[in-house]
Amino acid sequence: MREITGHRRLASATAKELVLKTSELVQPLPSRLIIASRESRLAMWQAEHVRARLSALYPQCSIEILGMTTRGDQILDRALSKVGGKGLFVKELEVAMAEGRADLAVHSLKDVPMELPEGFALAAVLEREDPRDAFVSNDYASLDALPHGAVVGTSSLRRQSLIAARYPHLVIQPLRGNLDTRLGKLDRGDYAAIILAAAGLKRLGLPQRIRALLEPETSLPAAGQGAMAIEIAERNDGLDLHALLAPLNHEATAQAVSAERKVSKVFGGSCQIPLAAFATVDAGQMRLRAMVATPDGSRMASAEVSGPAAAPEQLGEQVAELLRGQDAEAILAVCATAAPADDQPAA
Numbered sequence: 001m002r003e004i005t006g007h008r009r010l011a012s013a014t015a016k017e018l019v020l021k022t023s024e025l026v027q028p029l030p031s032r033l034i035i036a037s038r039e040s041r042l043a044m045w046q047a048e049h050v051r052a053r054l055s056a057l058y059p060q061c062s063i064e065i066l067g068m069t070t071r072g073d074q075i076l077d078r079a080l081s082k083v084g085g086k087g088l089f090v091k092e093l094e095v096a097m098a099e100g101r102a103d104l105a106v107h108s109l110k111d112v113p114m115e116l117p118e119g120f121a122l123a124a125v126l127e128r129e130d131p132r133d134a135f136v137s138n139d140y141a142s143l144d145a146l147p148h149g150a151v152v153g154t155s156s157l158r159r160q161s162l163i164a165a166r167y168p169h170l171v172i173q174p175l176r177g178n179l180d181t182r183l184g185k186l187d188r189g190d191y192a193a194i195i196l197a198a199a200g201l202k203r204l205g206l207p208q209r210i211r212a213l214l215e216p217e218t219s220l221p222a223a224g225q226g227a228m229a230i231e232i233a234e235r236n237d238g239l240d241l242h243a244l245l246a247p248l249n250h251e252a253t254a255q256a257v258s259a260e261r262k263v264s265k266v267f268g269g270s271c272q273i274p275l276a277a278f279a280t281v282d283a284g285q286m287r288l289r290a291m292v293a294t295p296d297g298s299r300m301a302s303a304e305v306s307g308p309a310a311a312p313e314q315l316g317e318q319v320a321e322l323l324r325g326q327d328a329e330a331i332l333a334v335c336a337t338a339a340p341a342d343d344q345p346a347a
């Protein structure tokens with residue numbers, strides 16, 4: 001066990017110094033920390049990114065990755081929402097933490113359910129990568145260039161709805177699997193084009209696969225898209241993982257995704273609908289845009305609010321309220337009967 005910082009003589013410090021020093025990290029550092037991760041290439045890249053950053057911060061500590069296959073990775077033939085939804089991708093990792101086989105888990109925030117189970121918390125949200133959707137195709141340069149009847153692959157209700165609204169002449173087909181699987185299906189000729197998160201392609205060193213980036217004005221991203229989060233379990237061994245992981249937290253990203261996830265929470269409690277929520281933070285001011293729609297894109301409500309980034313959940317509630325004031329009731333009625341599905345984690 002080693003010290004992270006060596007302020008041990010607190011007893012002799014003056015009151016003023018004490019205030020300063022207790023806000024610093026004074027705790028024994030474990031000799032080993034284990035990161036639980038799904039085994040897809042993107043998940044492993046993300047876990048390795050966190051591993052490297054923690055190693056740089058705490059060189060005395062050995063940081064290891066425990067790769068795991070989740071139920072969500074195994075079930076590729078059915079809509080995830082029918083077998084348990086997003087939680088299927090994080091559950092096994094949470095069990096590993098609860099059983100002491102891992103200390104933290106790295107996730108794509110987009111895949112993390114809005115409500116974590118009792119005893120778990122997000123300890124850090126890392127600086128966001130490109131939050132935009134990407135148009136990927138071997139034959140066409142953009143959505144605009146696709147001919148009548150062209151097949152576009154996506155299993156995200158949000159992407160489906162946004163495309164159907166703007167391009168009613170295109171055919172949308174489901175597309176599941178991790179990023180490599182999805183790209184493989186495109187290359188095999190199953191689709192004229194597919195839509196993927198730009199962040200995943202960039203992280204995997206595949207930015208050249210992006211033919212066009214879809215701007216938030218026409219393709220508002222999903223809550224949390226492009227951001228990674230570190231989840232931890234409550235523990236009783238005295239180790240303060242919150243403090244240990246705090247240096248990895250990116251304040252502006254954490255605020256933005258907190259507002260976005262609030263919108264999702266307001267609408268996502270009972271049913272799954274095409275929903276987008278995207279916030280940007282500039283000099284302490286947040287701009288939050290959100291959208292709900294019917295899966296066929298025929299009805300859509302969108303709203304925008306601005307305000308202090310320090311009150312992200314309030315902004316989330318405000319924008320949800322504005323959406324409710326629009327066509328949201330009719331949209332919610334459709335969602336109550338529609339077959340649920342969402343941005344399918346499996347990256």
Ligand SMILES: NCc1[nH]cc(CCC(=O)O)c1CC(=O)O
Nearest residue numbers: 108196197200225226344345347
């Ligand atoms: N839906 C699954 C998922 N979860 C996270 C990413 C990409 C990385 C990210 O958004 O952080 C993807 C792939 C995609 O949407 O194309």
